[in-house]
Amino acid sequence: MSAGEVIRIVDVAVVGAGSMGSMALWHLAKSTGLSVLGIEQYGPAHGHSAFAGESRLFRAANKEGALYTTAALEARALWTELERESGRQLLLKTGVLAVAPEGHPFLESTRRSISDGDLPHRFLDAAELRREYPQFAIEDGDAGVMDVLGGGLRSELAVATAQRAAIRRGAEILYNTPVLDIEESGDGVAIRTSAGMIHAQRVIVTTGAWTTRIVPELRDLVSAIAIPLTWFMPEDITQFAPDRFPCWMRDMDGEHAFGVPSLDGYSVKIAPTTDIEVIDDPATDPRELSREQLRECTAIATRMFPGILPEVVRSSIHPESTTVDHVPILDVSESGRIVIGAGFSGNGFKFSPAYGRVLAELAESGSSPLQHPLFTLDHHRRRARARADDLVLADDYPVLQGH
Structure with missing residues:
Protein backbone atom coordinates (compact mmCIF):
# COMPACT_ATOMS: atom_id res chain seq x y z
CA MET A 1 0.00 0.00 0.00
CA SER A 2 1.45 3.39 -0.96
CA ALA A 3 1.69 6.35 1.41
CA GLY A 4 -0.51 8.28 -1.03
CA GLU A 5 -3.46 5.88 -0.94
CA VAL A 6 -6.38 7.08 1.20
CA ILE A 7 -7.05 4.48 3.91
CA ARG A 8 -9.34 6.43 6.30
CA ILE A 9 -11.69 9.41 6.30
CA VAL A 10 -12.62 10.52 9.83
CA ASP A 11 -14.00 13.46 11.76
CA VAL A 12 -11.12 13.79 14.25
CA ALA A 13 -7.67 12.23 14.16
CA VAL A 14 -5.31 12.27 17.14
CA VAL A 15 -1.63 12.04 16.18
CA GLY A 16 0.22 10.54 19.14
CA ALA A 17 -1.70 8.32 21.57
CA GLY A 18 0.46 8.84 24.65
CA SER A 19 -0.17 10.94 27.78
CA MET A 20 -2.39 13.61 26.24
CA GLY A 21 -3.46 11.79 23.08
CA SER A 22 -4.89 8.77 24.90
CA MET A 23 -6.94 11.05 27.14
CA ALA A 24 -8.15 13.16 24.21
CA LEU A 25 -9.24 9.94 22.49
CA TRP A 26 -11.07 8.83 25.63
CA HIS A 27 -12.99 12.12 25.82
CA LEU A 28 -13.71 12.26 22.08
CA ALA A 29 -15.02 8.70 22.09
CA LYS A 30 -17.70 9.80 24.55
CA SER A 31 -19.15 12.14 21.91
CA THR A 32 -21.88 10.56 19.85
CA GLY A 33 -21.70 10.75 16.09
CA LEU A 34 -17.97 11.47 15.78
CA SER A 35 -15.61 9.11 14.00
CA VAL A 36 -12.35 9.19 15.98
CA LEU A 37 -8.96 7.76 15.00
CA GLY A 38 -5.71 7.67 16.96
CA ILE A 39 -2.40 7.30 15.11
CA GLU A 40 0.61 6.10 17.13
CA GLN A 41 4.13 5.56 15.76
CA TYR A 42 4.86 2.86 18.36
CA GLY A 43 2.74 0.23 20.09
CA PRO A 44 0.44 0.63 23.10
CA ALA A 45 2.05 2.13 26.24
CA HIS A 46 5.56 1.84 24.80
CA GLY A 47 8.89 2.69 26.46
CA HIS A 48 9.98 5.44 24.04
CA SER A 49 7.70 8.09 25.49
CA ALA A 50 7.66 10.86 28.07
CA PHE A 51 5.13 8.90 30.17
CA ALA A 52 7.21 5.72 30.51
CA GLY A 53 9.10 4.93 33.69
CA GLU A 54 6.58 3.24 35.99
CA SER A 55 5.10 6.21 37.84
CA ARG A 56 4.57 9.95 38.11
CA LEU A 57 3.53 12.30 40.89
CA PHE A 58 0.06 13.71 41.18
CA ARG A 59 -0.03 17.02 43.05
CA ALA A 60 -3.17 19.01 43.88
CA ALA A 61 -1.05 21.63 45.68
CA ASN A 62 1.37 22.79 43.01
CA LYS A 63 4.52 24.71 43.87
CA GLU A 64 4.00 26.59 40.60
CA GLY A 65 0.94 28.24 42.13
CA ALA A 66 -2.80 28.55 41.66
CA LEU A 67 -2.43 28.64 37.86
CA TYR A 68 -2.60 24.83 37.95
CA THR A 69 -4.99 24.15 40.85
CA THR A 70 -8.20 24.06 38.81
CA ALA A 71 -6.68 21.68 36.26
CA ALA A 72 -5.29 19.47 39.04
CA LEU A 73 -8.64 19.09 40.79
CA GLU A 74 -10.40 18.44 37.48
CA ALA A 75 -7.75 15.86 36.61
CA ARG A 76 -8.15 14.10 39.97
CA ALA A 77 -11.87 13.72 39.41
CA LEU A 78 -11.23 12.37 35.91
CA TRP A 79 -8.57 9.92 37.15
CA THR A 80 -11.21 8.59 39.54
CA GLU A 81 -13.75 8.36 36.70
CA LEU A 82 -11.31 6.41 34.52
CA GLU A 83 -10.57 4.07 37.44
CA ARG A 84 -14.28 3.39 37.91
CA GLU A 85 -14.82 2.82 34.19
CA SER A 86 -11.86 0.47 33.82
CA GLY A 87 -11.73 -1.26 37.19
CA ARG A 88 -7.98 -0.51 37.38
CA GLN A 89 -6.19 1.37 40.17
CA LEU A 90 -4.27 4.22 38.55
CA LEU A 91 -3.94 6.78 41.36
CA LEU A 92 -2.04 5.78 44.52
CA LEU A 153 0.13 7.58 39.08
CA ARG A 154 0.88 4.28 37.31
CA SER A 155 1.78 6.03 34.08
CA GLU A 156 2.11 3.23 31.49
CA LEU A 157 -0.96 1.51 32.93
CA ALA A 158 -2.89 4.79 32.80
CA VAL A 159 -2.11 5.39 29.12
CA ALA A 160 -2.97 1.82 28.16
CA THR A 161 -6.19 2.06 30.18
CA ALA A 162 -7.25 5.30 28.49
CA GLN A 163 -6.50 3.81 25.07
CA ARG A 164 -8.60 0.72 25.81
CA ALA A 165 -11.42 2.82 27.23
CA ALA A 166 -11.48 4.91 24.05
CA ILE A 167 -11.54 1.78 21.88
CA ARG A 168 -14.39 0.30 23.92
CA ARG A 169 -16.35 3.48 23.26
CA GLY A 170 -15.84 3.20 19.51
CA ALA A 171 -12.54 4.93 18.75
CA GLU A 172 -9.91 3.22 16.59
CA ILE A 173 -6.13 3.42 17.06
CA LEU A 174 -3.55 2.62 14.40
CA TYR A 175 -0.39 1.44 16.16
CA ASN A 176 3.12 1.27 14.67
CA THR A 177 2.08 3.87 12.10
CA PRO A 178 4.45 6.86 11.89
CA VAL A 179 2.99 10.13 10.62
CA LEU A 180 5.23 11.67 7.97
CA ASP A 181 3.51 15.06 7.73
CA ILE A 182 0.17 16.83 7.88
CA GLU A 183 -1.20 19.47 5.53
CA GLU A 184 -4.33 21.57 5.71
CA SER A 185 -6.59 21.61 2.70
CA GLY A 186 -9.84 23.30 1.85
CA ASP A 187 -11.98 20.54 3.29
CA GLY A 188 -9.86 19.31 6.20
CA VAL A 189 -6.39 17.99 6.97
CA ALA A 190 -4.43 15.42 4.98
CA ILE A 191 -2.29 13.16 7.17
CA ARG A 192 0.43 11.23 5.35
CA THR A 193 1.41 8.09 7.25
CA SER A 194 3.58 5.06 6.58
CA ALA A 195 0.38 3.11 5.86
CA GLY A 196 -1.31 5.63 3.57
CA MET A 197 -3.23 8.89 3.59
CA ILE A 198 -5.82 9.79 6.19
CA HIS A 199 -8.25 12.67 5.78
CA ALA A 200 -9.73 14.31 8.88
CA GLN A 201 -11.90 17.34 9.48
CA ARG A 202 -9.73 18.21 12.48
CA VAL A 203 -6.45 16.90 13.88
CA ILE A 204 -5.08 16.91 17.43
CA VAL A 205 -1.27 16.78 17.55
CA THR A 206 0.10 15.35 20.82
CA THR A 207 3.45 13.99 19.72
CA GLY A 208 5.66 15.18 22.58
CA ALA A 209 9.33 15.45 21.63
CA TRP A 210 8.35 14.84 17.99
CA THR A 211 6.04 17.90 17.85
CA THR A 212 8.12 20.08 15.58
CA ARG A 213 8.50 17.27 13.05
CA ILE A 214 4.73 17.27 12.61
CA VAL A 215 4.20 21.03 13.06
CA PRO A 216 7.53 22.62 12.03
CA GLU A 217 6.22 26.17 12.46
CA LEU A 218 6.42 25.64 16.24
CA ARG A 219 10.22 25.37 16.23
CA ASP A 220 10.59 28.82 17.79
CA LEU A 221 8.29 27.82 20.67
CA VAL A 222 8.94 24.13 21.40
CA SER A 223 12.09 22.03 21.75
CA ALA A 224 12.88 18.43 22.76
CA PRO A 319 12.11 12.40 25.55
CA GLU A 320 9.73 15.28 26.21
CA SER A 321 8.77 18.59 24.63
CA THR A 322 9.28 21.84 26.50
CA THR A 323 8.75 25.56 26.16
CA VAL A 324 11.24 28.14 27.42
CA ASP A 325 9.01 28.99 30.38
CA HIS A 326 7.88 25.37 30.88
CA VAL A 327 4.24 26.43 30.45
CA PRO A 328 2.31 24.20 28.01
CA ILE A 329 0.60 24.97 24.75
CA LEU A 330 -3.05 23.93 24.50
CA ASP A 331 -4.56 25.75 21.55
CA VAL A 332 -6.06 25.57 18.08
CA SER A 333 -4.65 26.91 14.80
CA GLU A 334 -6.17 29.97 13.11
CA SER A 335 -8.06 27.72 10.71
CA GLY A 336 -9.52 25.74 13.62
CA ARG A 337 -8.45 22.46 12.02
CA ILE A 338 -5.23 21.68 13.94
CA VAL A 339 -5.21 21.46 17.75
CA ILE A 340 -1.84 21.50 19.53
CA GLY A 341 -0.94 19.97 22.87
CA ALA A 342 2.79 20.42 23.49
CA GLY A 343 5.50 21.73 25.79
CA PHE A 344 4.51 19.90 28.98
CA SER A 345 8.11 19.99 30.22
CA GLY A 346 7.98 16.84 32.35
CA ASN A 347 5.14 18.30 34.40
CA GLY A 348 2.05 17.43 32.37
CA PHE A 349 1.18 13.81 33.09
CA LYS A 350 -0.74 14.51 36.30
CA PHE A 351 -2.99 16.90 34.36
CA SER A 352 -3.45 14.68 31.31
CA PRO A 353 -7.13 13.75 31.78
CA ALA A 354 -8.00 17.46 32.16
CA TYR A 355 -5.70 18.59 29.35
CA GLY A 356 -7.07 15.77 27.17
CA ARG A 357 -10.54 17.19 27.76
CA VAL A 358 -9.32 20.65 26.72
CA LEU A 359 -7.89 19.24 23.50
CA ALA A 360 -11.06 17.28 22.75
CA GLU A 361 -13.24 20.35 23.36
CA LEU A 362 -11.00 22.50 21.17
CA ALA A 363 -11.36 19.94 18.38
CA GLU A 364 -15.12 19.71 18.81
CA SER A 365 -16.05 23.38 19.29
CA GLY A 366 -12.90 25.51 19.10
CA SER A 367 -13.04 26.52 22.77
CA SER A 368 -12.78 25.03 26.27
CA PRO A 369 -13.59 26.54 29.67
CA LEU A 370 -10.40 24.94 31.04
CA GLN A 371 -8.10 26.58 28.49
CA HIS A 372 -6.02 29.19 30.32
CA PRO A 373 -4.93 32.33 28.39
CA LEU A 374 -1.28 31.55 29.23
CA PHE A 375 -1.58 28.25 27.31
CA THR A 376 -2.42 29.87 23.97
CA LEU A 377 -0.21 30.08 20.91
CA ASP A 378 -0.67 33.84 20.89
CA HIS A 379 0.71 34.15 24.40
CA HIS A 380 3.73 31.96 23.65
CA ARG A 381 4.47 33.93 20.49
CA ARG A 382 4.29 37.21 22.40
CA ARG A 383 6.72 35.81 24.93
CA ALA A 384 9.06 34.66 22.15
CA ARG A 385 9.03 38.16 20.67
CA ALA A 386 9.60 39.71 24.10
CA ARG A 387 12.57 37.41 24.75
CA ALA A 388 14.03 38.35 21.39
CA ASP A 389 13.72 42.02 22.37
CA ASP A 390 14.92 41.35 25.95
CA LEU A 391 11.61 42.53 27.45
CA VAL A 392 9.73 41.38 30.55
CA LEU A 393 5.98 40.88 30.19
CA ALA A 394 3.52 41.96 32.85
CA ASP A 395 2.09 38.44 33.12
CA ASP A 396 5.29 36.70 34.23
CA TYR A 397 4.60 33.63 36.36
CA PRO A 398 6.56 30.98 38.29
CA VAL A 399 8.59 28.70 36.05
CA LEU A 400 7.67 25.03 36.30
CA GLN A 401 10.16 22.52 37.62
CA GLY A 402 9.27 19.01 36.52
CA HIS A 403 7.08 16.84 38.74
Missing part, protein backbone atom coordinates in the same frame (compact mmCIF):
# COMPACT_ATOMS: atom_id res chain seq x y z
CA LYS A 93 -3.57 7.94 47.25
CA THR A 94 -0.47 8.25 49.41
CA GLY A 95 -0.34 12.04 49.52
CA VAL A 96 2.69 14.00 48.35
CA LEU A 97 5.15 15.23 50.98
CA ALA A 98 7.33 18.23 50.10
CA VAL A 99 10.40 18.58 52.33
CA ALA A 100 12.78 21.53 52.23
CA PRO A 101 14.51 24.06 54.47
CA GLU A 102 11.98 26.36 56.09
CA GLY A 103 11.44 29.37 53.82
CA HIS A 104 12.46 27.55 50.63
CA PRO A 105 10.65 29.16 47.65
CA PHE A 106 9.03 25.89 46.51
CA LEU A 107 7.78 25.21 50.05
CA GLU A 108 6.34 28.70 50.32
CA SER A 109 4.66 28.56 46.91
CA THR A 110 3.14 25.17 47.79
CA ARG A 111 1.74 26.69 50.97
CA ARG A 112 0.27 29.57 48.98
CA SER A 113 -1.29 27.09 46.56
CA ILE A 114 -2.86 25.26 49.51
CA SER A 115 -4.15 28.50 51.01
CA ASP A 116 -5.49 29.87 47.72
CA GLY A 117 -7.23 26.60 46.86
CA ASP A 118 -8.32 25.76 50.43
CA LEU A 119 -6.76 22.31 49.95
CA PRO A 120 -6.49 19.63 52.67
CA HIS A 121 -2.96 19.47 54.04
CA ARG A 122 -0.59 18.95 56.95
CA PHE A 123 2.35 21.12 57.95
CA LEU A 124 5.21 19.26 59.68
CA ASP A 125 8.27 20.58 61.51
CA ALA A 126 11.65 18.85 61.62
CA ALA A 127 10.82 16.84 64.75
CA GLU A 128 7.56 15.56 63.23
CA LEU A 129 9.33 14.67 59.99
CA ARG A 130 12.00 12.66 61.83
CA ARG A 131 9.39 10.83 63.87
CA GLU A 132 6.90 10.07 61.07
CA TYR A 133 9.25 9.68 58.09
CA PRO A 134 12.61 8.34 59.30
CA GLN A 135 13.46 7.32 55.73
CA PHE A 136 14.52 10.92 55.04
CA ALA A 137 17.69 12.59 56.26
CA ILE A 138 16.11 15.57 58.05
CA GLU A 139 18.17 18.58 59.05
CA ASP A 140 17.42 21.15 61.74
CA GLY A 141 15.31 23.83 60.13
CA ASP A 142 13.64 21.52 57.61
CA ALA A 143 9.87 21.63 57.23
CA GLY A 144 7.32 19.55 55.37
CA VAL A 145 4.02 20.11 53.61
CA MET A 146 1.76 17.11 53.00
CA ASP A 147 -0.57 17.54 50.02
CA VAL A 148 -3.34 15.20 51.20
CA LEU A 149 -5.02 14.96 47.78
CA GLY A 150 -1.74 14.09 46.09
CA GLY A 151 -0.27 10.72 45.28
CA GLY A 152 1.30 8.66 42.52
CA ILE A 225 14.60 17.52 26.02
CA ALA A 226 15.60 14.31 27.81
CA ILE A 227 14.32 13.58 31.32
CA PRO A 228 16.22 10.92 33.33
CA LEU A 229 14.74 8.71 36.05
CA THR A 230 16.59 6.57 38.58
CA TRP A 231 15.75 3.83 41.11
CA PHE A 232 17.68 2.67 44.19
CA MET A 233 17.53 -0.39 46.45
CA PRO A 234 16.83 0.32 50.14
CA GLU A 235 18.37 -1.78 52.88
CA ASP A 236 14.82 -2.29 54.23
CA ILE A 237 12.28 -2.22 51.42
CA THR A 238 9.36 -2.39 53.86
CA GLN A 239 10.17 1.17 54.96
CA PHE A 240 9.39 2.36 51.45
CA ALA A 241 6.14 0.48 50.84
CA PRO A 242 3.14 2.62 49.80
CA ASP A 243 1.37 2.04 53.13
CA ARG A 244 4.37 3.50 55.03
CA PHE A 245 5.94 6.00 52.66
CA PRO A 246 4.30 8.74 50.56
CA CYS A 247 5.15 10.17 47.20
CA TRP A 248 7.52 13.06 47.80
CA MET A 249 9.65 15.98 46.64
CA ARG A 250 12.87 16.94 48.43
CA ASP A 251 15.02 20.07 48.22
CA MET A 252 18.34 19.79 50.03
CA ASP A 253 21.71 21.52 49.61
CA GLY A 254 20.52 23.17 46.40
CA GLU A 255 19.41 19.84 44.87
CA HIS A 256 15.87 18.80 43.94
CA ALA A 257 14.54 15.25 43.67
CA PHE A 258 11.18 13.51 43.56
CA GLY A 259 10.06 9.96 44.07
CA VAL A 260 7.39 7.34 44.56
CA PRO A 261 7.13 4.43 47.02
CA SER A 262 8.30 0.99 45.95
CA LEU A 263 5.98 -0.56 43.38
CA ASP A 264 8.15 -3.52 42.33
CA GLY A 265 8.99 -4.80 45.81
CA TYR A 266 12.74 -4.27 45.66
CA SER A 267 13.54 -0.72 44.49
CA VAL A 268 12.27 2.81 45.07
CA LYS A 269 12.19 5.68 42.58
CA ILE A 270 14.49 8.48 43.74
CA ALA A 271 15.02 10.82 40.80
CA PRO A 272 17.28 13.83 41.34
CA THR A 273 17.07 16.64 38.82
CA THR A 274 20.07 16.23 36.54
CA ASP A 275 21.17 18.32 33.59
CA ILE A 276 18.42 18.23 30.95
CA GLU A 277 19.73 19.27 27.59
CA VAL A 278 18.00 19.99 24.29
CA ILE A 279 18.19 16.93 22.04
CA ASP A 280 18.20 16.64 18.26
CA ASP A 281 16.71 13.20 17.69
CA PRO A 282 14.22 12.00 20.35
CA ALA A 283 14.27 8.47 18.93
CA THR A 284 17.98 7.94 19.67
CA ASP A 285 19.46 10.86 21.62
CA PRO A 286 20.35 10.01 24.43
CA ARG A 287 19.27 6.56 25.64
CA GLU A 288 21.23 6.10 28.88
CA LEU A 289 22.91 8.09 31.64
CA SER A 290 26.67 8.35 31.73
CA ARG A 291 28.61 6.81 34.58
CA GLU A 292 29.36 10.31 35.86
CA GLN A 293 25.66 11.22 35.86
CA LEU A 294 24.84 7.99 37.72
CA ARG A 295 27.46 8.85 40.36
CA GLU A 296 25.98 12.34 40.75
CA CYS A 297 22.48 10.90 41.18
CA THR A 298 23.80 8.42 43.74
CA ALA A 299 25.55 11.14 45.75
CA ILE A 300 22.34 13.20 45.91
CA ALA A 301 20.08 10.25 46.72
CA THR A 302 22.27 8.89 49.52
CA ARG A 303 22.43 12.34 51.17
CA MET A 304 18.64 12.52 51.12
CA PHE A 305 18.05 8.86 52.13
CA PRO A 306 20.76 7.26 54.30
CA GLY A 307 19.05 3.84 54.21
CA ILE A 308 19.59 3.11 50.51
CA LEU A 309 22.42 1.23 48.84
CA PRO A 310 24.81 3.61 47.03
CA GLU A 311 24.18 2.48 43.47
CA VAL A 312 21.54 3.11 40.82
CA VAL A 313 19.82 -0.24 40.19
CA ARG A 314 17.67 0.99 37.31
CA SER A 315 17.58 4.10 35.16
CA SER A 316 15.83 5.35 32.04
CA ILE A 317 15.68 8.46 29.88
CA HIS A 318 12.50 9.88 28.40
